[in-house]
Amino acid sequence: MVRQLRDVGLDFADSAPLRLVFAAEVTAPPEDVYRALAQETSQWPHWFSAVTFARPTEAGREVHLRGGAKFMETVLAAEPSKRYAYRIDRSTAPGVRAMLEEWRIWPTGAATRVQWTMAVDGPAPLRFVLRAARPGVGRAFRDAVRKLDVRLTADRAK
Template sequence: MARRLRPVELDFVETAPLRLVFAAEAAAPADALYRALAVETETWPEWFAAVTHSRATDGGREVRLKGGTRFEETVMAAEPSARYAYRVDVTNAPGLHALLEEWRLTPTAGGTRVQWTFAAAGGAPLRFALRMGKPGLGRAFRDAVTALDRRLAAPGGAPGTAAS
């Protein structure tokens, strides 16, 4: 059953009761990574294994994950080549009260540092489950960044991008 979450602002990424922060290095430039994250949202299932469906909506996205979890999101920050953040407004995931995710892209000498912050509020069972699931979330994030980086480096690159 889908339900509406508490709307939060961008500062929630720093003030959330539970913050899970992950980072990975990519060889791809920040602009190509940003384009894949924020513009080519329909391609997420091609590089993020947990995502089965992603499509842009007016002001946000609709996302489905393996296992049937659904999210209706509002884009909160879209700063080309630097940051992409979205708030979950409606979900069928149990226990969530609020959720905001932020992707930060920082150019490095060898490419881009990608940082993903998962900022959530919910009851004690949810917080416990997310803390216990942190290693799996981190692995899923690193695998996604690796797959996206490979995709962007492939001959012809991703649609709308130049090969590296």
């Protein structure tokens, strides 16, 4: 069942009852990482294994995850080579009341740092499950960023 989630702003990334934050470094430049995140929506399933379908919509994106969860998102921040953030407006994920994801990108000398924040509000059992899933979510993030870096490096070499 698709449910409407609570409308939250960018500040939710810092104030949510549950925040999962992961970071990794890649060799691809910030502009390539940003393009992959914000402009090449339909390519997400090729590098982020948790995503099975993604397409742009008028306001943001539609995303489907392994396990069946579906999200309709609104983009809240699109700052080239710096930040890409979106609020989940409607979802089939049980228990979620509000959710926002923020990707931050910045150069670190010869590399690019990618930080992903998943900010969530929901009942205590949902927060408990998400906290317990943190290691797996972190592994999925690191694998995705690694695959993205390989893809972007290969694209640059062409």
